[in-house]
Amino acid sequence: MTPLKLAERILQLVPVLLGIAVIAFVMMALTPGDPVEIMLGDARSTPEQRDALRHDMGLDRPPLERFFVFLGNALSGDFGLSFFHRRPVMDVILERVPATVELTLAALFIALATAIPLGVLAAVRRNGWLDRAATIGSLLGVSLPGFWFGILLIMLFAVHLQVLPVSGRIGFGQEVPPVTRLLLIDSLIAGRLDSFAAALRHLIMPALTLGLAMGAILMRVTRTAMVEALAQDYIVFAEAKGLSRARILGRHALKNALIPTVTVAAIETGSLLGGNMIVETVFGWPGLGRLVVEAIFARNYPLVQAAVLLYAATYVMLNFAADLLYTALNPRVRL
């Protein structure tokens, strides 16, 4: 990877973000609904007051002008004020990012830790009982709605066994000084095992809900790729050379089979980094998903536009990271 290639990738971001900005703006502009009316709800208000609010929100200007003002400000990193929070949009968004990142990493960990070993074993013992069980398990994982599964976990672990908390990230008195704002890491940095345990207990159920669903998909992808890899000539050759089974599976088959897994994992991770509305709602997890969905319903244009741009940038960067991983897994792949 030369610096030139890296620069090229970063430059590619520009047209992508510009396109996304246009689409997001046009879609929000075309959606019916008036942010001022939504903000006021049934509350007493006068026409003059509604005009003043509309002016504060910049909605008294024509759409085209609004778009270019938005674009100009966005270039200097200013995404405006959230209509409802009446604070800078980026503050509102960024304070929700750590919770989403922590949950995504935990879910990704659970997904990979279940999917790769199970996928490999299922492929190796194809049509055996483990393969069948894993196939049924993954079918369940893909098809069970997260909402239902999450509530089920809550009923079992929080209400009946009372070993896990229903909602939130950490209890009162367990907070640690923010460094990374990922509570598991910050509690270790602070040397607070009690906080670490508390953060982990809060994280387990939402992470399982997301992680097992993602793991189910990854397992099927890994299994299929592994089955294919195991049928390749180089595996037969490796076996003929007398290499150990573990070495053949790990070094030769798995490494090649992981490329589709990495691709799918990157896409899934990208979507998790956008925040998962359902899991965040069920577990009261203070992530991005709920914030953005609420903003869409409230026609909070500045917040939605900024979030959409952030999502787009995240996807592009994740794809880039996946490409880098390909080259590590298979030197024949060149960027």
Add this chain to the structure above:
Amino acid sequence: MTAHRSWIPALALAAFLALAPAGFPADASELRVGYSSDAVTLDPANHRSRVTEGIILNMYDALLARTDDMRVVPELAESWSQINPTTYEFKLRRGVRFHSGDEMTADDVKYTYDRLTKPNAMGGQTSPRQSLVGPLKDTEIVDKYTVRFVLREPWPIFTAYVPFNQIVSKSFTEKVGTPAMATQANGTGPFKLVEWRRGDAVILERFAVYYGGSPDLPPVGPARVDRVIFKIIPETASRVAALLAGEVDIIDELPHHAIKQLQANPRTKVLATNGTRSFFMPLNNTRPPFNDKRVRQAANHAVDRKLVIDRILSGLAVPLDGIISPQSYGFNANLKNYDYSTDKAKRLLAEAGHPNGIDVTLDVDNPFKDQAEALAQMLTRAGIRTKVQIWERTAMADLWKNPQTNGRDMTFQSWGDGALDPVGIFVPVLRTKDRGNYSGYGNPEVDKLLDAANTETDTAKRSAMYQQAQAIVNDEAPLIFLWLPQDVYGASARLKGWQPSPRGVIKLHEAAVD
């Protein structure tokens, strides 16, 4: 395969930590509320959201407060008087401290009201709560403990709205600035802010030198619990689970299907109070078939309110013959009741020239589709064949802003008003072309009554005007009158001294836990 082994100890550790006793601190003086939404801001002057106000009210007091039977009583004010139709004088309580330790004086009151009233007074923006101070022109400082509010024109409900405007500290607000007021708090209320974890929790602790609150709202004195935590749990099922698990002591918006479960459980209870949000179905008065009064009256006879209340709303609603709460000022208790009668409905339809019935569409937003479908069936049985169309809330509201041109027939609507004065619900919904007038109803006589009542300072006369307007509307039936649901809360058995407020806010000054 070393890569695989590394996760085994991690998982084992996770399992160990997860299954270790949860050890929720059983602190007797910590009260937790499972709350359906987070505050949008902690700045009392910068929102129009009831849930936000519910949290803020625990940290900020106002000059006046409201009792649960909706009387206005002194809070930060010691007394008040109306000097002339446009001037009110308030005497402040002495020695009241902000959480910062500063004393609250007339300076702070003027600053608070200027911030609400003056354009661009909030860091270049105008307060969205401006209309809650009505035609307030200026706030004058008479002395350190006396202020005068001068109105541009008489506004008889000025004091009814004073409880909605919490007093902020002038020096603190000037120091931190309006943007920081969104996330910091310095009020005179029973609790002070410890931490706001956005989207997760608002943590408050008792303010030790609280002046005690309104003498009319016992118990007077500091809050009874050391700490209050509003835990944000948006999902209803999870909120109920948190209550059952003993994680929280109060939950809001209890779903009807969970009522029996909580009542049967010795560790939980159900609390309810009349809400402030009326439900009704606007009929499009501007086009056939509902431009005919007889058809609208037929529709009112066609629905069995009691059945829907019993079966879908668990009996937790009051049927209405108008649109304002029986607890509201100016409520007319002698309105004609449209009894449920398919025969009467059919007869009225036939009189209006529809012996074979009519076909209409009912627009509804998703959360209310059960109720709408039940109502549609009843209407259909009476010859008003009703098809239900489901919308996203905001898109539907946009469509119904202009009933004159939208070409639609009927919709399902509600309107809320924490002040329980007809001006909050009756005026926006029924005055010609007002904000919430989805039916397109317009009656110059009603408008005249409403406008006169708006500035009438004689309470009895004002009430009579509203009662007359209600009688006219009841007869003309621009809407199908429905019901006023109760607000339902779940609570733990250990919760003491707290009752839900008809204002729809959770103020925890008087609450205690065993």
